[in-house]
Amino acid sequence: MLLEANGSSAAGATAGGSLQSICYERGSLRLLDQQRKLPLETVYLDVKDSTDGWTAIRDMVVRGAPAIAIAAALSLAVEVCNHDFNGTSEDASSLLIKKLEYLVSSRPTAVNLSDAVEKLRSLVLKTVETATEAKTVFQAYIDAAETMLIDDVASNKAIGFHGAKHLRSNLEGLEKISVLTHCNTGSLATAGYGTALGVIRALQSEGFLEKAFCTETRPFNQGSRLTAFELVHDQIPATLIADSAVAALMKAGHVNAVIVGADRIAANGDTANKIGTYNVAIAAFHHGIQFYVAAPITSIDLSISSGEQIVIEERSAKELLHSDGGRGKQVAASGISVWNPAFDVTPARLITAIITEKGVIIKKASDEAFDIKGFIETAK
Numbered sequence: 001m002l003l004e005a006n007g008s009s010a011a012g013a014t015a016g017g018s019l020q021s022i023c024y025e026r027g028s029l030r031l032l033d034q035q036r037k038l039p040l041e042t043v044y045l046d047v048k049d050s051t052d053g054w055t056a057i058r059d060m061v062v063r064g065a066p067a068i069a070i071a072a073a074l075s076l077a078v079e080v081c082n083h084d085f086n087g088t089s090e091d092a093s094s095l096l097i098k099k100l101e102y103l104v105s106s107r108p109t110a111v112n113l114s115d116a117v118e119k120l121r122s123l124v125l126k127t128v129e130t131a132t133e134a135k136t137v138f139q140a141y142i143d144a145a146e147t148m149l150i151d152d153v154a155s156n157k158a159i160g161f162h163g164a165k166h167l168r169s170n171l172e173g174l175e176k177i178s179v180l181t182h183c184n185t186g187s188l189a190t191a192g193y194g195t196a197l198g199v200i201r202a203l204q205s206e207g208f209l210e211k212a213f214c215t216e217t218r219p220f221n222q223g224s225r226l227t228a229f230e231l232v233h234d235q236i237p238a239t240l241i242a243d244s245a246v247a248a249l250m251k252a253g254h255v256n257a258v259i260v261g262a263d264r265i266a267a268n269g270d271t272a273n274k275i276g277t278y279n280v281a282i283a284a285f286h287h288g289i290q291f292y293v294a295a296p297i298t299s300i301d302l303s304i305s306s307g308e309q310i311v312i313e314e315r316s317a318k319e320l321l322h323s324d325g326g327r328g329k330q331v332a333a334s335g336i337s338v339w340n341p342a343f344d345v346t347p348a349r350l351i352t353a354i355i356t357e358k359g360v361i362i363k364k365a366s367d368e369a370f371d372i373k374g375f376i377e378t379a380k
């Protein structure tokens with residue numbers, strides 16, 4: 001059961017004054033409850049084990065493709081760190097793999113979770129080949145899970161660097177640019193700094209950002225509750241708009257580029273992201289506005305050839321029937337049916353380029369699809 005940590009932290013600012021959704025030290029994991037109204041309600045929940053981790057991910061206490069993967073891995077790390085275990089190294093391996101397979105069932109669309117689980121599973125199987133004690137297997141697992149937390153921030157800063165550099169060279173003639181983003185892809189969706197919001201942070205730090213526009217991102221309101229909070233916290237010039245105002249803002253000439261995150265990118269570049277992203281991409285295409293996806297390589301799923309194969313999570317009707325992403329008062333009439341997909345797929349032909357920590361993936365002029373496999377092979 002998720003318990004509120006005694007005494008919530010200051011308004012979300014933790015290590016180094018930056019916002020963090022994941023507060024971890026060996027043996028202890030606390031997650032910022034992102035169902036709440038940030039920054040008015042800043043509550044951290046204690047996560048004691050993988051069951052708490054699964055619940056926190058399913059309930060979107062923690063959300064965001066990279067953050068989901070890291071929270072899952074660390075929830076199991078605190079479980080094995082704090083529980084006595086009397087089995088063999090083989091027993092430890094079996095326990096970890098069983099718990100990892102359970103964690104991956106918490107949310108289906110973001111590939112980062114299954115990617116992290118597969119990497120950790122392989123590490124456990126390799127470790128147990130030579131380990132003579134259970135604690136050796138557990139220690140290797142904990143070290144690997146902690147490394148994911150550390151590596152993610154560095155990855156996001158590299159995404160920010162490559163993204164800002166690419167936009168500055170591809171939006172020549174503009175002293176500063178205004179960028180629109182959808183959902184939340186910042187420190188509250190990752191281990192810190194963010195992906196698409198990381199590019200916005202990099203543009204701001206280089207003096208190239210005029211303004212960031214963020215959409216509310218109904219029905220969970222990641223934009224109005226989370227992205228607006230991050231932008232205000234970092235004193236980045238920003239304006240919040242309704243999802244339905246995107247096309248009008250573009251038509252008025254206020255948007256120079258769009259940058260969004262990703263939950264799963266297929267081998268051809270088709271990208272699953274928060275519901276509403278496809279709408280934004282169509283509007284950008286109609287208005288001749290560059291549309292960028294920013295994501296770590298761990299968001300790429302080369303096992304699927306196109307977005308048709310991406311499983312789209314459908315969430316509770318309550319998120320639409322009630323206010324505040326489902327936690328508030330009822331607003332829609334009882335008896336109305338609801339369709340509430342949490343993601344949609346933007347076809348590669350509507351995406352200008354994909355910004356990763358290894359560099360920017362572009363299409364050959366005439367192509368509608370990306371050669372992502374080729375990029376990854378050369379980026380190694």
Ligand SMILES: CSC[C@H]1O[C@H](OP(=O)(O)O)[C@H](O)[C@@H]1O
Nearest residue numbers: 063064065185189261262273274
């Ligand atoms: C860097 S976060 C990537 C991605 O995850 C978000 O989904 P959710 O809030 O449901 O976890 C959103 O699609 C972001 O773009």
